[in-house]
Amino acid sequence: MTLLIKKYQKRCRILTKKLNKIKENQAYTVWEENIALPTQVPIHTPSSPDAAKEATTEQGILKSSGNLKRRPSLEFRKKCFKDRFQQKIKQGNDSIQELIKSFYEDDINSRIGAGKKQYVKKFGIIKQKRYLLDSVKNLHKKFLEENPNILISYVTFTRLRPFWVYLPRDDRETCACMAHTNIDLMILALKKNKIVDIRNYRDMLHVLCCDKYNKKCVGRDCKTCKNRVISYNEFNNTDEIEYHEWCRDKKKLSSKEINIVKKFTRKIMPKDLILKLEHSLPKFFIHTVNILNQHQAVTLLKESLNHDETLLHMDFSENYSYKFAEEVQSLHFGGSRGQVSLHTVVAYLKEGRETVNHCLCTVSECTRHDSPAVWAHLQKALQFVFEKCPYITTAHILTDSPTSQYRNKQIFYILTQLRDTFPSLKLVTWNYQESGHGKGAPDGIGAVVKRTADHQVKCGRDVGGFFNIPCSCSRKY
Numbered sequence: 001m002t003l004l005i006k007k008y009q010k011r012c013r014i015l016t017k018k019l020n021k022i023k024e025n026q027a028y029t030v031w032e033e034n035i036a037l038p039t040q041v042p043i044h045t046p047s048s049p050d051a052a053k054e055a056t057t058e059q060g061i062l063k064s065s066g067n068l069k070r071r072p073s074l075e076f077r078k079k080c081f082k083d084r085f086q087q088k089i090k091q092g093n094d095s096i097q098e099l100i101k102s103f104y105e106d107d108i109n110s111r112i113g114a115g116k117k118q119y120v121k122k123f124g125i126i127k128q129k130r131y132l133l134d135s136v137k138n139l140h141k142k143f144l145e146e147n148p149n150i151l152i153s154y155v156t157f158t159r160l161r162p163f164w165v166y167l168p169r170d171d172r173e174t175c176a177c178m179a180h181t182n183i184d185l186m187i188l189a190l191k192k193n194k195i196v197d198i199r200n201y202r203d204m205l206h207v208l209c210c211d212k213y214n215k216k217c218v219g220r221d222c223k224t225c226k227n228r229v230i231s232y233n234e235f236n237n238t239d240e241i242e243y244h245e246w247c248r249d250k251k252k253l254s255s256k257e258i259n260i261v262k263k264f265t266r267k268i269m270p271k272d273l274i275l276k277l278e279h280s281l282p283k284f285f286i287h288t289v290n291i292l293n294q295h296q297a298v299t300l301l302k303e304s305l306n307h308d309e310t311l312l313h314m315d316f317s318e319n320y321s322y323k324f325a326e327e328v329q330s331l332h333f334g335g336s337r338g339q340v341s342l343h344t345v346v347a348y349l350k351e352g353r354e355t356v357n358h359c360l361c362t363v364s365e366c367t368r369h370d371s372p373a374v375w376a377h378l379q380k381a382l383q384f385v386f387e388k389c390p391y392i393t394t395a396h397i398l399t400d401s402p403t404s405q406y407r408n409k410q411i412f413y414i415l416t417q418l419r420d421t422f423p424s425l426k427l428v429t430w431n432y433q434e435s436g437h438g439k440g441a442p443d444g445i446g447a448v449v450k451r452t453a454d455h456q457v458k459c460g461r462d463v464g465g466f467f468n469i470p471c472s473c474s475r476k477y
């Protein structure tokens with residue numbers, strides 16, 4: 001195939017050369033004719049007043065005929081090429097642009113910022129910020145591997161990055177998972193003491209796996225890379241080194257003990273730290289392969305959704321504190337400021353041939369986030385879905401997995417009771433995302449709702465309760 005293409009390319013080149021020669025010859029003849037004609041015409045003596053005029057016209061013709069022969073300048077050609085290229089990107093390759101955009105927005109390549117201030121406005125479009133989970137160079141490689149039919153240069157790939165997708169370094173990681181962060185902190189401590197040359201878990205996966213997006217490689221099943229190890233430099237094991245670690249801890253609050261997460265600074269011998277890192281690697285690889293598997297399964301589920309199926313991706317958003325346009329000073333102190341809890345859902349439904357997503361947010365004055373609260377919010381979400389599509393028989397629910405909210409025995413009881421409220425429901429699946437990696441589309445909805453409320457406050461209105469809102473409007477779509 002490639003041989004055939006080369007052969008035809010060569011032929012094309014020969015033909016264009018011939019064509020150019022013919023064109024050049026034609027240009028020469030025109031040039032000669034133009035010269036010949038005026039030289040024959042003047043019969044006047046050179047002293048005549050018209051002679052000078054004739055001469056100038058002759059020069060003019062010479063000049064113009066000379067232009068016919070000359071090729072366009074390099075800059076002009078470059079500009080033409082650039083214009084054509086940009087036109088190609090603008091018009092013909094819309095699908096490629098869309099493909100790259102959706103690739104950047106994929107949850108495995110970037111994560112959504114959950115904060116209400118993490119948005120960007122450009123060209124009148126407001127978008128929630130996303131942060132890349134890998135360098136653009138690696139993502140470009142991954143894109144080319146996933147789409148072998150598309151040839152796109154690295155420069156074009158970077159140029160087509162949507163303005164709301166940020167590079168990983170632009171953000172302080174506030175929602176990172178503990179497993180990933182602890183590995184990063186250990187590697188950082190070793191790197192500081194010049195024991196390893198890698199800087200973070202991404203570098204480590206790059207060293208240990210042929211392809212860090214391949215489940216076989218990350219699952220340590222690949223024959224080529226399963227025996228690879230991290231290389232350590234020589235070190236002095238007599239001095240202790242410092243490293244940080246995130247750990248769960250218990251804190252006494254009046255009579256109750258609550259679980260908190262705390263960052264500890266510890267001192268350890270370098271060898272022990274290396275052993276600790278090596279010991280935590282198998283767990284880390286299982287964690288990473290789970291993320292890859294889950295992402296693949298969810299993407300497949302979204303793509304292959306049937307008309308009688310729905311996928312509800314849901315999460316609790318951070319509570320919203322009431323705000324008033326004019327606040328008395330005492331509101332700032334004590335527990336005067338009321339709060340509402342926000343539960344956000346993205347409902348995926350098959351409408352016609354396409355999968356359509358509906359974003360909804362249920363708001364409640366009860367700030368509990370436990371299973372009874374989940375049940376109350378879920379009922380509203382399912383009611384909305386049944387209003388849209390009454391013939392739904394299967395509901396897939398996708399959530400993150402905190403034990404206090406979604407992953408507990410009460411939720412399983414709720415699952416059995418769903419049929420009483422929604423008799424047409426025949427199958428319900430509850431899919432838990434890997435812990436610490438549950439960020440997704442619902443977080444964006446929470447941010448939009450809070451921003452809208454903040455905007456109302458800025459415009460002089462109060463956001464201080466449900467007083468003026470009719471019951472059905474407490475649900476914002």
Ligand SMILES: [Zn+2]
Binds near residue numbers: 177180287
């Ligand atoms: Zn993680």
Ligand SMILES: [Zn+2]
Binds near residue numbers: 209210211216223
């Ligand atoms: Zn491999």
